[in-house]
Amino acid sequence: MNLILKVWRQSSRDEKGKIETYPISDISPDMSFLEMMDVLNENLISKGIDPVSFDHDCREGICGMCSMFINGEAHGPDRLVTTCQLHMRKFKDGDTIVIEPFRARAFPVIKDLIVDRSSFDRIQQAGGFVSVNTSGNTQDANAIPIDKHDADKAFDAATCIGCGACVASCKNASAMLFVSAKVSQYSLLPQGKVEATDRVLNMVNQMDEEGFGNCTNTGACEIECPKGISLENIARLNREYLAASIKD
């Protein structure tokens, strides 16, 4: 396959970025998108051009590090995949592919396609945990039975990989799906219920402080989420938040 790549280049956070065009040839449809980027970088290095910086690590769709906005969509046109699992067979010979970083005020660009998602970490630090000591002196794991349906729902919410595709896809750059996944996981489990009030208030507060936008229920996040995190979680977050606001 031969392709035309239009890649966002930005040397640092404060520099102005722009799109550069790189033609690329002999791409195998069996390559993953990131392997195609590896080939591009090898070419650039051999030509003495600075390679394109992009985040990636596990390359099996679970670490959440890869983060490209490809042809107008987070993680590209395929569904339920991260960029590292997107394969070139989803594109056609001769295609032009526009590659941009995830964009949000709360995700400033570090270089080229790399953005700073530490705002997600800070939201978690504000309350995304159960305050239990890690000493091992806890009660037996089977002391509290948990309804299988609740446990399964908690699991589904907990599969969020924190990639930020929800923010990137949302026209408002809202982080509600991410926050709701974490809040849901804990609010569905008895262990997490104890501090549910503080958790939801603190996490939402931090989310707002980081400069994410408001949720307007467009549903783009759910569609683009590589892990299929459901909008039900956002409804649950809204409920939890309202209940907490009344209680607190």
Added chain:
Amino acid sequence: MSLKTSSIIRKVSMALSGLFLVVFLTQHFTINLTSVFSENIFNKISHFMGNNFLVQFILQPILIFGVVFHFIMGFILEYINRKSRDTSYVTFKGSSNSNWMSRNMIYSGIVILSFLGLHFYDFWIPEINYKYVEVLPLDQDRYYQELVHKFESPIRTTIYSVSFVFLALHLYHGFSSSFQSVGFNNKYSSALRLFANGFSIIIPLGFIFIAIFHHLKA
């Protein structure tokens, strides 16, 4: 209760004011619809609404507050949301993951707001003028004639109809999504969405029907 302004409080207030306006709209539509069947009933209800103390001095201010709140909050949200992405995408394919209505509430909203301006100019201002400024004598039968008179103009009828199309678009996203905003998302949600979406199409169509009906009749 802490009523801090948070993104979720703003979102819920948007949903609740929206739902309130939906209720008002239903009521308004029902009254208007009577004009198609019976001049007499329409006049009677209109007279009641225009002269009842509760309606005029309690419900009407609440309604006005609701409308003003809804659009001011809408503008605030839009401002915050635009600010939350300072560099925009070169390519953004919103159509692949969301519908047009959900992404363009601000535009459908602005059209509706402008329409409200016209609507106030057409009905509300003359009404206030009639009752409270010039204090003209009570006339229980004037409402129907005023209505019919307004729809003589094809331009006005067209503007009304187009505005209601935008209202449908606005409602199509807003009504069903307000349930999600207040935290209602469960096994009944798909049925509720079906109802809300049906409502969002039928009611504005009904308004258009009424407008065209009177235009053709005139």
Added chain:
Amino acid sequence: MTVLKSKIPKGPISEKWIKHKSDINLVSPANKRLIDIIVVGTGLAGASASATLAELGYNVKTFCFQDSPRRAHSIAAQGGINAAKNYQGDGDSTFRLFYDTIKGGDYRSREANVYRLAEVSTNIIDQCVAQGVPFARDYGGLLDNRSFGGVLVSRTFYAKGQTGQQLLLGAYSAMNRQIGRGQIKMFNRHEMMDLVIIDGKARGIIARNLITGKLERHGAHAVVIASGGYGNVFFLSTNAMGSNVSAAWKIHKKGAHFANPCFTQIHPTCIPVSGDHQSKLTLMSESLRNDGRIWVPKKIEDVKLIREGKLKPTDIKEENRDYYLERRYPAFGNLVPRDVASRAAKERCDEGYGVNKTGEAVFLDFSSAIIRYGKEQAHVKGLDENDKILVKKLGQDVIRSKYGNLFQMYEKIVDQNPYETPMMIYPAVHYTMGGTWVDYNLMTSIPGCYSIGEANFSDHGANRLGASALMQGLADGYFVLPYTIGDYLADDIRTGKISTDQLEFEKAEKTVQNQINLFINNKGKHSVDYYHKKLGKIMWNKCGMSRNEKGLKEAMKEIKELRSDFYKNVKVPGSADEYNEELAKAGRLADFLELGELFAKDGLERTESCGGHFREESQTTEGEAVRDDKNFTFVSVWEYKGEPSKAKLIKEKLNFEEIEVKTRSYK
């Protein structure tokens, strides 16, 4: 003569850990405030250690090269975590877990450490559940278990195919709590470049901020290395792209001994390489072998036709298929341990029976399981068991509910529907049992420098059992290190802050700076990956699933040559004071190029076959591994002597008091 002190407590095995905990020195809560600890790495071991140390009151500084601690590669573990809870009442016990782990490791691990691991395993599950880790449950609301390869009980706790993710997020949340309290200072996108030793003790590190490129000095009273394994020395492995040996190798060069480097686990069920562009390999959970049957065609003509795409695997008749695992190991069949399954696949492919274009793949076939489950379902539902289409559909539904996410992943990568046609799999490097040598307290041979999780060598011997890596990472981090470290730190309560203005920091920083300058100014011909791929080829061909003297010797020589070529001709674009991934990769590869040589040397030295280490010279006529307990019941501990080839071997003898050493047989 260097003497190794493994510090294994005296007494009966079941009391060693309890007694040790009460014997060792503690640091009082008031004094913990005066002590700083550096943790490098945020996988299960690093994150759990950081969280617990911080909770105990130490000041913790944690470093990871990723953009968030949550990205560490523990997140990719699929299958589960073992614990001797005996919830299923199937006869499990601490002793049985201990026994299985020792046996699975082919009698090359330390009894005392493994027993302790089995002992604390139950705590891990309690802890994780209390943290809100959503393990799989049954309809009664209690925790569910599954069974894994090489054992006879169901002791594996799991969260679908994402157990590692859920456990890591649990540890990450515990860390977040401490970061929020200010007890942990987190350094994301920072890479440890060197260890600083003052007066013989580990006193800090030099780290590089990967965004600005600035070198930073960080002082502490103890340094904990939790940087994971070194599987990426093979270039292609199931490890993350960034996984590297550098932290472990840097401490090795400063005096921490490296143990059993050649003990590597090659996982049998990975998606095969599709071409030269391949950047990494994807693992498919071992649990697939519960229902999948592994085969290759019996006739070489069929193999040819399949490779050319002229014959479909489903068209090959039953009698023309060679279910080689069932043929060779009738007792365990497709569920033999990982090392055995991997070698058997290689054997078939080496004989020319590989079924994909590259000749390196075998089939993993679910069709019999689909029919079996389908008939069962049809029977349960009172439907026609002879309706083939119905049975197939019902069977596929069962398979979907068990392995749906894996099948989906396979389809995304390979673009074939595994419900209709057999999967193709091939072994790939997955885990390294070897690592920095540590004593019972998990301290390396450098005082004050600890090594935990996959980075150390301690618990898995020559082969790791499935679902044991997660167990070890969390055991080390939550329950072992936080206590044993106090024994050392008790002497440090009056030391005061470690100043980073000391000469040793300056020297270490300078060394690091020099290496960076060297890479940046080199202006060579080839990219870092060019060399990494070459190294990977040497490793895979000569130090891979089966090894021999000639190959290992060649590997040592070739790696050395490659290393010198690398330093001469590597090309690193960009500058040192910006985000520069190529520069970071160059530094990591430099260390792999040294480790690779030691790896080969270790393999050469150990002329027996054991666990993941298979020496062709040491096998039966049927091709089964032959262990040499008389000469090799020891840990190979390597002391750095200026160059990998000059490393000095020290033997830590392994004593088996509780368990009788037997030949592993799965026939």
